[in-house]
Amino acid sequence: MWTEFLIIAAVCAVGCSMGFKHFIWFISIGYGFAVSCGSLAILVLALIKGRLNLLLILQCAVLFIYGLRLGLFLYLRETKNAAYKKTLDSQTGNDKKMPVFVSVFMWAYSAFLYAGEMSPVFFRNWHGKYDGILPWIGVVISAAGVALEAFADKQKSAQKAKNPNMVAMEGLYKLVRCPNYFGEILTWTGVFVGGLTALSGAWEWVVACVCYVTIVFIMINGAQRLEKRQDGRYGEMQEYKDYISRTPIIFPFVPIYSLVRKK
Numbered sequence: 001m002w003t004e005f006l007i008i009a010a011v012c013a014v015g016c017s018m019g020f021k022h023f024i025w026f027i028s029i030g031y032g033f034a035v036s037c038g039s040l041a042i043l044v045l046a047l048i049k050g051r052l053n054l055l056l057i058l059q060c061a062v063l064f065i066y067g068l069r070l071g072l073f074l075y076l077r078e079t080k081n082a083a084y085k086k087t088l089d090s091q092t093g094n095d096k097k098m099p100v101f102v103s104v105f106m107w108a109y110s111a112f113l114y115a116g117e118m119s120p121v122f123f124r125n126w127h128g129k130y131d132g133i134l135p136w137i138g139v140v141i142s143a144a145g146v147a148l149e150a151f152a153d154k155q156k157s158a159q160k161a162k163n164p165n166m167v168a169m170e171g172l173y174k175l176v177r178c179p180n181y182f183g184e185i186l187t188w189t190g191v192f193v194g195g196l197t198a199l200s201g202a203w204e205w206v207v208a209c210v211c212y213v214t215i216v217f218i219m220i221n222g223a224q225r226l227e228k229r230q231d232g233r234y235g236e237m238q239e240y241k242d243y244i245s246r247t248p249i250i251f252p253f254v255p256i257y258s259l260v261r262k263k
Contacts, residue, residue, distance in 0.1 A: 001126050011040070012037060013110075026106045032072070032073075035117070038114055039118065043056070055136065056121070056124075116208070117215055121194070124195050132197055138195070141190030145184065145188075148180075149179075149184055155168060175248075176249070227244075227258065
C-alpha cells in the first residue's frame with residue numbers, strides 16, 4: 001500500500017514542480033495541478049488493481065476538477081494580472097531566487113502534503129470499504145466546497161474589476177469575507193469525512209489527520225494574512241470598517257470577525 005502512496009506523492013511532485021521556476025508556485029499554481037495529477041494517479045492505480053468503482057470515480061473527478069480549476073485560475077491571475085503580480089512579488093519575495101536545498105525541501109514537503117490530503121480516498125479504495133453512506137456524504141461536501149470556491153473567485157474577480165479600490169462585499173462575500181478559503185476547507189473536510197470509516201492502523205490515521213489539520217491551518221493562516229493586508233490598505237475607510245464589523249472572517253454565521261491580534 002505504501003508503495004502506491006509513494007507513487008501518488010511522486011505524481012503530485014511532478015504536478016507542483018513548476019515551483020522551481022517561482023518558489024510560491026509550489027503552494028499556489030502547483031498545488032492545484034498536483035491535486036489534479038494525484039487524483040488521476042489514484043484512478044490509474046485502482047484500474048490496474050481492478051478496484052475501480054463509481055464512488056471512486058466521483059471522488060477523483062471532484063478532486064481533478066478542483067485542482068485543474070484552481071491551478072488555471074491562479075496561473076492566469078499571477079501571469080496576466082500585472083498589478084496582482086507586483087503585489088504578490090513584494091509580499092512573498094516571489095521574484096527572489098531560493099537556495100536549491102530550500103526549493104527541493106519545499107517540493108518534497110508539498111508533494112507529500114498533497115498526497116496526504118487525498119489519502120482518505122486512496123485508503124478507502126485500497127481496503128475496498130464502500131459500504132455505508134458516509135463516503136457519499138463526503139463527496140457531496142467536497143463538491144459543494146469546490147463549487148463555493150469557484151463562485152467566490154469569480155465573484156471577487158468581477159467585483160474587483162468594477163472597483164479595484166475596495167474589497168469584495170457582494171454575493172457570497174456578504175456572508176463571509178473569505179468564502180474561497182471556506183470552500184477550500186469544505187472540500188478537504190469532505191475528503192476527510194468520506195474516509196473516516198475506512199482508515200485502518202495508526203499510520204493511516206496519522207497521515208489523514210495531520211494533512212487535514214495542516215490544510216485547515218494553512219487556510220486560516222491565509223485568511224489572517226489577507227486580513228492584515230486589507231487592514232493596511234483599507235483600514236481607514238468607514239465602508240470597510242462597517243463591513244468587517246458585521247461579516248465573519250472565514251466561517252459563515254460564526255461570529256469570529258478578526259484573526260489578527262489588535263494592538
